[in-house]
Amino acid sequence: MSAMCFVMKCGGSTLAALPDSFFSDMKRLQDEAIIPVIVHGGGPAISEALAKFGIETEFVNGLRKTNEAVLDVVEMVLSGQINKEIVRKIQLSGAKAIGLSGVDGSLIQVEPVPNAHEVGLVGDVTEVNAELIQGIIKMGYMPVIAPVGLGADGGQRYNINADTAAGAVASQLGVERMIVVTDVPGIMKTVNGEKKVLSSVTVQEIDEMIESGEIYGGMIPKVRAAVQCIQGKVREVIIVNGAEPEVLSRVIKGAAIGTRIVK
């Protein structure tokens, strides 16, 4: 894939708070032929909807325990509500977008995660239909992807952690860069009693910070996805706060912002 594309993962933690300028920044990048491929989350909205339906929800090592009843809600919220909300916001900025989930055009194929006995219908990505993404981009649209995938038989839906899905899309598209947009300014570490954002981290430092508990919860799947995709063609993964003004174009232009995870 040409270096003109980058994958952007947008977390549910930050979606509602993203300013209009975030979307006009995306439009400007698209005008400069730097195309964002968006993979989004929506964990908090899923939890809220499950609560409304009176369905219990629980996370095991950052993955939501998922059965068919939970999947109905996951698909409704991710492929419906959140996906279309992002598409509408991009369109309001004047850019063109097409929303789809991993189910559409068999975009994302998965296999059950190794701990499926604990978490149920959660998938690890085995294949991404990169041609479909490239075709959408060629038509002048930004792809907006919801992390629901299909099993090998094509019949069973699976829930996928959005960071994992974004990392797999970045790897399989062969982009150079993945930007992870979340609600913190990067990976933080307490140094001499003061919380600091690390400007870059190595794989070894990540392992140590997970071990020590300095990286926990929702940051774990992000750094794991980052580490996995920088083993391939992806050159760097940058974790940034979506509330920072013009964060995407600043990252693309190499500004010292957020945390860079490099080989």
Ligand SMILES: Nc1ncnc2c1ncn2[C@@H]1O[C@H](COP(=O)(O)OP(=O)(O)O)[C@@H](O)[C@H]1O
């Ligand atoms: N070392 C760390 N630096 C920054 N945030 C961290 C760290 N370890 C854990 N976190 C947590 O990770 C959260 C981001 O993950 P998550 O809530 O899943 O966001 P998203 O919805 O964007 O995927 C932060 O809000 C913070 O609570």
Ligand SMILES: CC(=O)N[C@@H](CCC(=O)OP(=O)(O)O)C(=O)O
């Ligand atoms: C398997 C699994 O845990 N799937 C996630 C998918 C959404 C997601 O990852 O959203 P965030 O990026 O906002 O966390 C879930 O059900 O919450």
